[in-house]
Amino acid sequence: MTDDIATRLARLDACAISDALDQLGLPPSVTGLGSRAARRRISGSIITVKLAAGKPPEGTTPRHLCTTAIDRAEPGQVIVVEQRTGVECAGWGGILSNAARGRGVSGVIVEGLARDVDEAADIGFPVYARGATARTARGRIYETATGEPISVGDLTVATGDWVVADGSGAAFVPAARIEEVLAAAERIASREAGMTKAVLAGHPVSTVMGGDYEHLLETTE
Structure with missing residues (x-):
């Protein structure tokens, strides 16, 4: 069933999905999440990552942001990152793009900024984000959760939901409503x-x- 949904979703663009969401009384697409690298449509089920400002609490085991999501990802999934901390730095970078590509991840969507976008373009890995920056996350932000609900635009997005992103925007579909x-x-x-x-x-x-x-x-x- 999941494979069938993924195949059907891949045939549709963000506009068609946004129109369907409108028709069903659901929130339509999120505007402003533009393609920063490897300009092509991405779609699939979602794995979420939430970031926070500052450094990890004392006594926690250091782990680079977004690496847990990459390790958990199945081929064709989309990683969606909430970087709404107000700190001007990247919530995604080049080594992550290489690792995600190697796992067969469809692409990443950052509610915030990304970096190493030229590197992502060189390897053909799609990165959607609010913008680009060269500023590192090191010492500025850290990951607080993988797989928990996050905020993207005015929406709450959960792991297991679905998304289509292209040049027009990113349309998110709650898992319970994907068939309709x-x-x-x-x-x-x-x-x-x-x-x-x-x-x-x-x-x-x-x-x-x-x-x-x-x-x-x-x-x-």
Whole structure:
């Protein structure tokens, strides 16, 4: 079942998923998480990482941020990192990109900044983030949790949820709603593909995109 969901999700873009979320009364896509390296769409189930400002508490075993998520990741998953500490530094870097690529991770999404984005581009590993910086996380931030709920935009995102990210944004789908969101997105994508075909065949775009397009999200049929 999970493999089937992943395959269906990979056929859809963030716009179709966002439209489906809108249709079902769920929060739509998160804006501003742009592709910083290896510009291509990513999708899959999520593993979360939460970061905090400062240094790890005394007596804890040091472990570099995001490494637990990489070690746990299955091929095709997406790592999503919350770096909303207010500290200007990267929540993801080049060695992590190499390690994640080696594990078959689809890509990473950082709610915050990433670094070594040229290196990620060189190895073809997709990195989505709010922006890029050369500032290290060392001594500035640390990991507080892997696999716990995090905040991305106005959303709460959990491990096991699903995501599609591309040049238009990142659309997150709660695990419990993935089947109905996929079904709605597939219907929407099919109808829009038909409209595009009609336009390319020479039909006036004003006719093709008339009432049908404006009311596209009002029905689940």
